[in-house]
Structure formats: C-alpha cells, structure tokens
Amino acid sequence: MTTDRTQDGKGSDVHGIFQKIAGYYDRMNFVMTLGRHEKWCREVAARVAPARGGQLLDLATGTGVIALEAARRYPTVTVTGADFSAEMLRRAKAKPGADAVRWQHADATDLPFEDESFDGITEGYLLRNVADLPAVLREQHRVLKPGGRVVILETCPPSGLVEPVVKWGMRVIVPLLGQVVARDRKSYTYLESSTRAFETPQSIAVVLRGLGFRDIGWRKKFFGTNVILWATKAN
Numbered sequence: 001m002t003t004d005r006t007q008d009g010k011g012s013d014v015h016g017i018f019q020k021i022a023g024y025y026d027r028m029n030f031v032m033t034l035g036r037h038e039k040w041c042r043e044v045a046a047r048v049a050p051a052r053g054g055q056l057l058d059l060a061t062g063t064g065v066i067a068l069e070a071a072r073r074y075p076t077v078t079v080t081g082a083d084f085s086a087e088m089l090r091r092a093k094a095k096p097g098a099d100a101v102r103w104q105h106a107d108a109t110d111l112p113f114e115d116e117s118f119d120g121i122t123e124g125y126l127l128r129n130v131a132d133l134p135a136v137l138r139e140q141h142r143v144l145k146p147g148g149r150v151v152i153l154e155t156c157p158p159s160g161l162v163e164p165v166v167k168w169g170m171r172v173i174v175p176l177l178g179q180v181v182a183r184d185r186k187s188y189t190y191l192e193s194s195t196r197a198f199e200t201p202q203s204i205a206v207v208l209r210g211l212g213f214r215d216i217g218w219r220k221k222f223f224g225t226n227v228i229l230w231a232t233k234a235n
C-alpha cells in the first residue's frame with residue numbers, strides 16, 4: 001500500500017486523495033476509461049428513473065458527472081449531489097448546468113438526510129473507498145423510499161481469460177498514466193490497488209439482498225473492469 005492508512009479506517013486518507021486529485025480527476029477518468037466514463041454515467045442516470053417531481057441523491061458525486069446528467073434528463077426532479085470532498089464539489093459547482101443541482105457536503109457513512117427522503121440514489125466509485133461497505137449501503141437503504149432504486153457504478157476485480165492481462169495493465173498502466181497525465185503516481189497507485197482488492201458484483205448483491213433490496217442486477221463493462229449494479233428497496 002502506498003498511502004498512509006489511518007487508524008480510523010479508510011476515511012481520512014481517502015478524503016485527502018480526492019481533495020488532491022480533484023483538479024485532474026475528469027481528465028484522468030477520460031484517459032483511463034478511453035472516454036467511456038461519461039457513457040456509463042448516462043446509463044446510471046437512465047436506470048435510476050425516479051418518479052416525476054421526485055428527489056434524487058447522487059452520492060460521492062465528485063465532479064458531478066452523474067448528478068448533472070440526471071438533472072438534464074429529469075427536469076422535474078430535484079437532484080442533490082453529495083460528497084465529502086470540498087474540492088470535488090467546488091469543481092462540480094463550476095460546470096455548465098450546475099445551478100440545476102443542490103450540492104451538499106456529506107459523508108456517506110453518516111448521511112445528513114431524513115429516513116425515506118429519496119426516490120432514487122446513484123453513486124459512482126464510492127463503495128471501494130469505504131471501510132464498512134454494508135454500513136454505507138444500510139445508510140442508503142435508510143434514506144431511500146420504499147420502491148426507490150439505487151444504481152451503482154463501480155470498478156470490478158477482473159476475472160476469466162483476460163484476468164492476467166487486465167491485472168498487468170492496471171498495475172502498470174494506471175499508475176503510469178497517473179504519473180504522465182496528472183504527475184501523481186502515488187494517488188493512482190492507491191486507486192489501482194483499491195480496485196484489485198474490491199468486492200465482486202455477486203458479493204455486493206448478497207449485501208444488498210440482506211438489507212432488503214430486491215430486483216438486483218448488474219452489467220459488466222470494459223473487459224469486466226467496471227460494473228453497473230441496480231437494486232430496488234422492497235415496499
């Protein structure tokens with residue numbers, strides 16, 4: 001591990017990394033996914049499908065790609081983009097269309113929202129950064145209305161025939177891109193290692209089911225390195 005792990009779990013060092021990489025986050029994402037990230041965010045926004053006039057939460061909104069897409073797609077819905085990195089939120093607020101979103105500083109481990117306040121929740125690349133994944137999903141279940149859907153974009157540990165090639169690419173290419181594009185090899189070494197160590201969609205589905213979600217499904221993307229998962233809170 002190349003980052004300093006704090007004693008209170010992942011929170012503090014992850015927060016520092018995202019504060020640091022906010023300025024070149026979009027550029028790096030574009031390069032690392034060969035431009036596919038925006039397309040996946042559009043799919044996440046399309047799949048959450050909140051009720052007309054409803055409330056949508058985009059958690060770990062970062063520079064706001066999913067939140068902005070959701071606000072554009074659902075003009076009658078109130079979209080809240082929440083993140084614990086003030087730097088990320090600053091970048092999000094400066095983007096075209098940002099006035100259509102409510103931006104809020106919030107920690108996914110302790111959400112500042114009432115029970116059953118949202119018709120839908122989206123999130124991109126949050127779960128692999130948290131120390132207690134079931135607790136973070138439990139918080140989302142708490143603030144979601146019955147019948148509401150959560151849609152999750154995540155990285156996925158590679159498997160199958162392409163596994164050795166993809167693992168090599170991630171271990172070598174991602175930190176190298178971090179060095180070349182962002183002059184920050186260390187932060188991108190963390191992002192690569194947190195991806196390799198992360199859960200499979202099957203194990204996330206087990207947690208979601210245990211919390212009371214149903215209609216759980218997923219689609220892998222980009223040689224199985226990314227995944228979009230969805231689940232509905234039981235009525």
Ligand SMILES: C[S@@+](CC[C@H](N)C(=O)[O-])C[C@H]1O[C@@H](n2cnc3c(N)ncnc32)[C@H](O)[C@@H]1O
Pocket residue numbers: 011014015018019029059060061062063064065066082083084085088106107108109123124125126129130153
């Ligand atoms: C890789 S970025 C993803 C941003 C955006 N969702 C996207 O798809 O481009 C992960 C984001 O999660 C945020 N994050 C990580 N842990 C968090 C937590 N416990 N509470 C709130 N935000 C968190 C980081 O600050 C960062 O902005």
